[in-house]
Amino acid sequence: MSTATATIYSVDVPQPKQHGKPGGIMRRLNFFTGLAGGVILAAVFGFLMNIQFASGAQTADFASASAGPTFWAIMVGWVLGFMGGMGAFVGPIRWVMGRDLTHADAEFMAGKDQGKFRYWRFTTDHKVVGIQYLIMAMVILGFGGLLAMLIRTELGVTWAEVFNPDFYNSLVGTHGIAMIIAMIIVVSGPVGNFIIPLMCGARDMAFPRLNALSIWLLVCAVPPLILSLLVGGIRDGWSVYQPLNSQAGPGMIGYQTTIIVFAVSTAIASVNIMTTILTMRAKGMTWSRTPISIYGVFAAAAMGLYAFPFYQYSQILSMTDRLINTSFFDPVEGGSVWLYENLFWLLGHPEVYVILIPSTAIILELIPVFMRKPLFSYYMAIAGIVGVVGLSGLVWAHHMYMTGWAPQANYPFMLSTEMISIPVGFLVLVIIGTMWRGTFWSRLPMMAVFAVVFNKMIGGVTGIYLSDVPADQYFHGSMFVTAHFHYMLMGVALFGAMGGVAYYFPKWTGRYLDERMGSIGFWLAFIGFQITFGSMFVAGLQGQPRRVLQFDNLFNISNWISTIGAYTIGIAMLIFLGAIISSWRHGEMAPSNPWQAQTLDWQTATPVPLDNFPVLPVVKGLPYDYGVPDPLAPEKVEARLREEYEKAGTP
Amino acid sequence: MSSPVLSPTTGEPVSVVGRRNRIGLIFLIVVDFSGTMALIVSYCYLWSLNVNNGWAPNTPSLNSNNDVKGRSPLPWADDWPFWAILGLTVLATVILWLGIRSLRSGNRGGLVAASFVALLVTLVTIAMQWWQMATFPFGVENGAYASAVFLLTGSNMFNLLISAFILFGIVNRSREGLIATDNPWQARLAGYWMVWICAAILLGALCTTFLKESSNPTPENFGNFSLFNPDKPTPTPSPSPSASPSASPSPSAS
Numbered sequence: 001m002s003t004a005t006a007t008i009y010s011v012d013v014p015q016p017k018q019h020g021k022p023g024g025i026m027r028r029l030n031f032f033t034g035l036a037g038g039v040i041l042a043a044v045f046g047f048l049m050n051i052q053f054a055s056g057a058q059t060a061d062f063a064s065a066s067a068g069p070t071f072w073a074i075m076v077g078w079v080l081g082f083m084g085g086m087g088a089f090v091g092p093i094r095w096v097m098g099r100d101l102t103h104a105d106a107e108f109m110a111g112k113d114q115g116k117f118r119y120w121r122f123t124t125d126h127k128v129v130g131i132q133y134l135i136m137a138m139v140i141l142g143f144g145g146l147l148a149m150l151i152r153t154e155l156g157v158t159w160a161e162v163f164n165p166d167f168y169n170s171l172v173g174t175h176g177i178a179m180i181i182a183m184i185i186v187v188s189g190p191v192g193n194f195i196i197p198l199m200c201g202a203r204d205m206a207f208p209r210l211n212a213l214s215i216w217l218l219v220c221a222v223p224p225l226i227l228s229l230l231v232g233g234i235r236d237g238w239s240v241y242q243p244l245n246s247q248a249g250p251g252m253i254g255y256q257t258t259i260i261v262f263a264v265s266t267a268i269a270s271v272n273i274m275t276t277i278l279t280m281r282a283k284g285m286t287w288s289r290t291p292i293s294i295y296g297v298f299a300a301a302a303m304g305l306y307a308f309p310f311y312q313y314s315q316i317l318s319m320t321d322r323l324i325n326t327s328f329f330d331p332v333e334g335g336s337v338w339l340y341e342n343l344f345w346l347l348g349h350p351e352v353y354v355i356l357i358p359s360t361a362i363i364l365e366l367i368p369v370f371m372r373k374p375l376f377s378y379y380m381a382i383a384g385i386v387g388v389v390g391l392s393g394l395v396w397a398h399h400m401y402m403t404g405w406a407p408q409a410n411y412p413f414m415l416s417t418e419m420i421s422i423p424v425g426f427l428v429l430v431i432i433g434t435m436w437r438g439t440f441w442s443r444l445p446m447m448a449v450f451a452v453v454f455n456k457m458i459g460g461v462t463g464i465y466l467s468d469v470p471a472d473q474y475f476h477g478s479m480f481v482t483a484h485f486h487y488m489l490m491g492v493a494l495f496g497a498m499g500g501v502a503y504y505f506p507k508w509t510g511r512y513l514d515e516r517m518g519s520i521g522f523w524l525a526f527i528g529f530q531i532t533f534g535s536m537f538v539a540g541l542q543g544q545p546r547r548v549l550q551f552d553n554l555f556n557i558s559n560w561i562s563t564i565g566a567y568t569i570g571i572a573m574l575i576f577l578g579a580i581i582s583s584w585r586h587g588e589m590a591p592s593n594p595w596q597a598q599t600l601d602w603q604t605a606t607p608v609p610l611d612n613f614p615v616l617p618v619v620k621g622l623p624y625d626y627g628v629p630d631p632l633a634p635e636k637v638e639a640r641l642r643e644e645y646e647k648a649g650t651p
Numbered sequence: 652m653s654s655p656v657l658s659p660t661t662g663e664p665v666s667v668v669g670r671r672n673r674i675g676l677i678f679l680i681v682v683d684f685s686g687t688m689a690l691i692v693s694y695c696y697l698w699s700l701n702v703n704n705g706w707a708p709n710t711p712s713l714n715s716n717n718d719v720k721g722r723s724p725l726p727w728a729d730d731w732p733f734w735a736i737l738g739l740t741v742l743a744t745v746i747l748w749l750g751i752r753s754l755r756s757g758n759r760g761g762l763v764a765a766s767f768v769a770l771l772v773t774l775v776t777i778a779m780q781w782w783q784m785a786t787f788p789f790g791v792e793n794g795a796y797a798s799a800v801f802l803l804t805g806s807n808m809f810n811l812l813i814s815a816f817i818l819f820g821i822v823n824r825s826r827e828g829l830i831a832t833d834n835p836w837q838a839r840l841a842g843y844w845m846v847w848i849c850a851a852i853l854l855g856a857l858c859t860t861f862l863k864e865s866s867n868p869t870p871e872n873f874g875n876f877s878l879f880n881p882d883k884p885t886p887t888p889s890p891s892p893s894a895s896p897s898a899s900p901s902p903s904a905s
Contacts, residue, residue: 008662015659016829096820098827106660203661206671271678279671305678306685313689317802326791326798327705328693332719334705334795339696343689 006103016100023108024094029087031120034216037085038078038223045077046070071231071250072323075224075257082220087122091209110208112610122216124208127608130194131508132215134501137186138577140222141494144178147171149570152532154549156563158556161549168549170233170251177238177255178225181262183489184304184351185218186497187358192273192297195504198601198608199291201282201617206275210268217265221258228254237547239348242329242340245318252322256315263312270301270308282600284619291599291623292381296361299385303350303357303392311347314340338405345396353392355489357385359496360427363452366503367434368624369597370446375624376433380426387423395420401469402476410469417467421460428456444518445595448499451526455491459484462537479558480540483533491529498522498576505583506590510606514579514587521576528568535561599623656834669836676840680847683810687851690803694858697795701865708789708797726788727863728800733856736780736807740814740852743772744845747818751838754830762825762838769845770818777811780804796863803855810848817841 005012021027049070083089094101101109110125111118118128119135151171154162163171193215197205205211232249234240245252277298281290318340320326327333329340368375375381397405397413431453440446462484465471475481502522505513539558544551551559593602600617655664698706705711708725750765784804789797821841824830830838 006659008657011657011662013657013659013662092816096816096823098820098824098829100829101660103660103662207675210675267679267682271675271682274678275671275675278674305681309682309685310689313686313693317693320791320798320802324791326801327795328697328798328802331702332705332713333711333792333798334697334702335798336697336700336702339693342696343693346689 004102008103013103015102018102018104019099022102022104024090024099024105026087026090026109026122029085029090029122030117031086031219034082034085034087034220038082038220041081041084042074042077045073049073068250068253068322071253072257072319075253078224079220079257079261083216086216088213088216106208107610109212110204110610122212124204124212125610126193126197126205126208126211129205129211129215130190130192133185133189133193133218134508136215136218136222137182137189137497138580140178140182141186141573142577143222143226144175144182145570145573147175147178148566151175152563152566155559156566158553158559163549165549166235167233169235169547170229172547173234173237173240173255174225174229177234177258179489180238180351180355181218181221181258183355183493184266186493187362187500188269188273188297188300188354189215190508191293191358191362191500191504192269192301194508195601196273196294196297197276197280198507198604198612199294199599200277200280201285201600201613201619202276202280203611203613203616205272206280207272210272214265214269214272217261217268221261221265224254224257224261228252228258239344240318241344242318242321242337245340246321246329253319256319259315260312260319263308266304266308270304273297273301274305282617282619285600288378289619289622291365292375292378292385293358293361293365295382295385296358296364299361299389300354300358303354303389306393307347307350307354310343311351314343314347317343338400338403341400341403341405342396345399346393348399349396350392352485352488353388355493357388359452359493359500360456361385362500362503363449363496364427364430364434365599366445366499367431367449368626369503369595370441370443370449371435371438372441372626373434373438373624374622374626375430376436377430378622378624381430384423384426384430387426388420391416391420391423398467398472401472414467414469418464421464421467424460428453428460443502444513444515444522445499445503447519447522448495448502451495451522452492452499455487455495455529459487459491462487475540477545478540479536479544479546482546483536483540486533486536491533495522495526495529498525501580503595505580506594507601507606507608509584509587510590511583511587512590512594514583517579517582518576521572521574521579524572524575525569528565528570528572531565532562532569533565535559535565598625665834665836669834669839672836672840673843676843680844683847683851687806687854690799690806691854691858694799694803695862697799698858698862698865699867701867701870702795704870706795706865707863708793710793725793725797727796728783728787728789728859730856730860732779732783733852733859736776736783737849737852737856739772739776739779740811740845740849743769743776743814743818744842744849746772747821747838747845748842751835751842754825754832754835754838757832759825759828759831762830763822766818766821766825766838766841770815770822773811773815773818777808777815780808780811784808800859803859807852807855810851814845814848817844 004015004018006015007013049072052069106124108114109123111121111123111128114121114123118125119132123129150163151168154168154171193205193211197203228234228251230251231254232251234251234255235248236244240248240252240255277294281294317326317328321329321335327335329335329337331337364375364381367373394416395413397409398417401410401413431449435449462480466475466481466484502513502518505511535558539555539562540546542554542558544555544558590606592604592606595602598621600619603617604613655666657663658665658668661668700706703719704722705719708727709722710725711722712720714720746765747769750762750769753761753765784801787797787800791797791801818841821830821838824837
């Protein structure tokens with residue numbers, strides 16, 4: 001061992017031998033080498049598979065099912081090549097070889113003094129990863145949103161067929177899974193990675209290299225999904241039930257690759273976030289002094305941890321059924337399509353809460369700041385989050401009421417599904433209780449609270465209908481379902497995320513989000529949203545089936561209105577995106593704590609230094625202690641203040 | 652009292668980093684457990700249903716429309732290789748833990764030797780796992796049992812390959828002094844991982860040994876879609892009390 005030392009916070013720490021310049025081979029690797037590695041290895045693997053399975057693969061028609069092995073090899077090559085080219089394997093190899101990182105290596109890996117190029121590297125700094133997540137969420141949202149516009153164009157142009165029905169089905173399936181991925185990461189990614197370590201008072205995430213691995217796996221997972229559109233697409237909705245899954249063209253392999261890689265990314269991110277929260281909270285930050293959004297992100301990570309592997313395995317087993325003739329889902333050979341549905345929905349429903357809980361938690365975080373009041377019934381909020389996590393694993397079969405699987409189980413699942421509205425109701429009560437008889441600081445983040453509460457009410461109430469077995473017999477498979485889950489996933493998660501972006505923008509960028517332009521985009525999106533999905537409820541009540549290209553003239557008016565609403569959302573999102581870009585470049589400069597919030601994330605400088613806090617903070621009070629001890633009794637407060645004034649001789 | 656060993660990257664005591672890594676590893680094991688449970692659930696689910704009598708390993712002969720005409724049974728997989736693989740993995744785990752124990756008593760060479768032997772045993776286990784997969788008396792396409800067994804053993808193989816990688820690292824790092832008496836965390840974490848691998852292999856071995864013949868020997872009750880069997884007489888629908896006579900279709904109507 002070398003006797004070299006590095007001074008870390010005034011302590012001399014012995015260092016392992018430095019091999020070359022700090023960073024080693026990582027200095028040469030970045031997104032572009034990853035891209036090159038992915039493309040080259042994909043081509044090589046595809047070529048080799050072509051030789052191996054000449055009869056099946058030597059066809060130019062990639063939409064043909066026989067091209068499956070070749071497309072699979074291309075996907076494997078892409079993943080290995082891209083991640084290798086990014087430098088994802090360097091860490092494990094160095095560990096095995098006993099070449100530990102030095103402090104200088106670690107600082108290089110964290111992006112020290114690398115300017116904007118650090119965003120293109122395998123950078124470990126949680127703030128860089130948080131911004132990368134934000135950008136990726138916006139890119140995937142943009143892609144999914146574009147597909148939504150195409151879908152609404154098809155459904156709005158009722159007098160003609162715009163797209164081939166197969167392509168239309170692909171648009172629906174790809175839009176679905178793209179939006180699900182985007183919604184999962186849109187809060188947990190940027191907030192979980194950028195804000196949560198700051199809020200905990202930590203200097204970084206628990207596992208910085210795993211942090212970089214999770215974001216670059218996500219980047220790696222997206223191209224197969226886009227590519228799948230070119231080779232037959234995903235024609236069976238985002239859930240891609242069996243046996244349609246096995247019967248689809250090789251585009252399905254793109255979907256499966258995306259899900260398998262994304263599940264690994266999510267699992268790693270969940271492990272990282274949970275470990276950070278459990279082990280790196282500041283001294284004095286007891287569980288009763290922990291901000292509610294930390295609970296929310298922790299809950300989402302915990303649900304992802306146990307649930308995502310089931311989804312991942314549903315796709316691994318589907319892939320083996322397709323490629324090596326296993327028979328998990330083939331009834332002729334003893335398989336069962338219900339097995340697929342169970343594995344799928346074992347994630348599929350907890351995933352809804354993986355999306356909703358962080359967004360709701362951000363809303364809970366905003367309200368005390370913009371109303372200068374303590375969070376009403378902090379413990380009820382925690383109970384709500386814990387209740388949702390506890391019940392989330394017991395509700396999956398409500399998606400299968402009408403499939404014929406275990407009809408005897410329908411009523412227990414109906415009960416558990418309706419029970420979950422109780423902890424969700426706790427969260428809504430906490431929101432309303434905190435706002436009760438208060439005055440608010442009318443800024444864009446606070447506007448998101450009203451939008452989310454409104455949407456959550458509508459989404460929640462319509463969800464009760466769908467959880468009910470008899471009612472679901474009518475509503476199942478109709479546009480009513482589509483409208484309901486958009487109210488929950490988009491109405492709560494996306495509008496909550498927009499509020500979160502407006503709130504954290506000064507910490508991320510050092511500038512305020514343009515209030516005027518942002519508000520125009522936000523409210524236009526809200527109006528467009530109500531038009532689109534309110535009208536979709538009507539179509540669903542009239543009986544219009546979802547995922548169907550052609551429909552009766554009866555539904556024309558609803559669809560025209562929905563399409564107008566969808567275009568409104570599209571324009572609004574472009575305006576909001578414009579606000580983000582223009583504010584990022586030359587928005588009004590913000591101080592380090594522009595909202596005078598009390599959580600630790602706002603107590604450090606902006607831009608946040610590489611190690612976040614020069615001296616680790618110690619927490620001595622409650623996160624929402626804004627000076628009003630009992631929000632339900634403002635009269636008492638007024639009386640006490642009057643008393644104090646009188647004592648002081650103030651008229 | 653000697654000063655604690657510090658992490659070269661963050662300057663924290665390695666015990667702090669080690670405890671943090673232990674939590675992270677436990678969560679990673681939860682992820683792997685969840686994946687393993689997905690396979691175990693799949694195995695048990697298909698075993699319990701025996702859809703179309705297709706659970707047991709067999710070669711079906713099909714009609715042109717993919718209806719099963721007949722099935723030629725194939726042998727089940729032998730039990731002993733599953734348990735032998737488990738035994739070898741347990742042996743590797745015990746050897747590694749003995750090494751960790753000797754490290755605790757100040758003998759780093761003990762860990763080097765133990766982790767090396769554990770690595771060799773794991774490599775033998777991998778070879779045996781490969782041999783087992785290559786010599787099953789059925790192919791991956793011969794029914795649901797065959798599929799489930801191949802995936803379970805494939806999962807074992809994946810976990811064993813990771814174990815070999817980790818053990819190789821432990822051998823190398825303990826030899827270079829990066830794992831030592833005052834910094835034993837990585838070896839201990841490798842030990843935790845090995846214990847989990849034993850549990851995962853045990854779950855698979857229990858399934859493959861004790862859940863062979865399906866509990867549903869008459870799958871026509873559930874699995875072969877007898878409700879839609881055209882050979883069965885269609886039940887006569889009872890007249891609806893709400894239907895008025897005028898609304899009923901007339902038998903003479905064309």
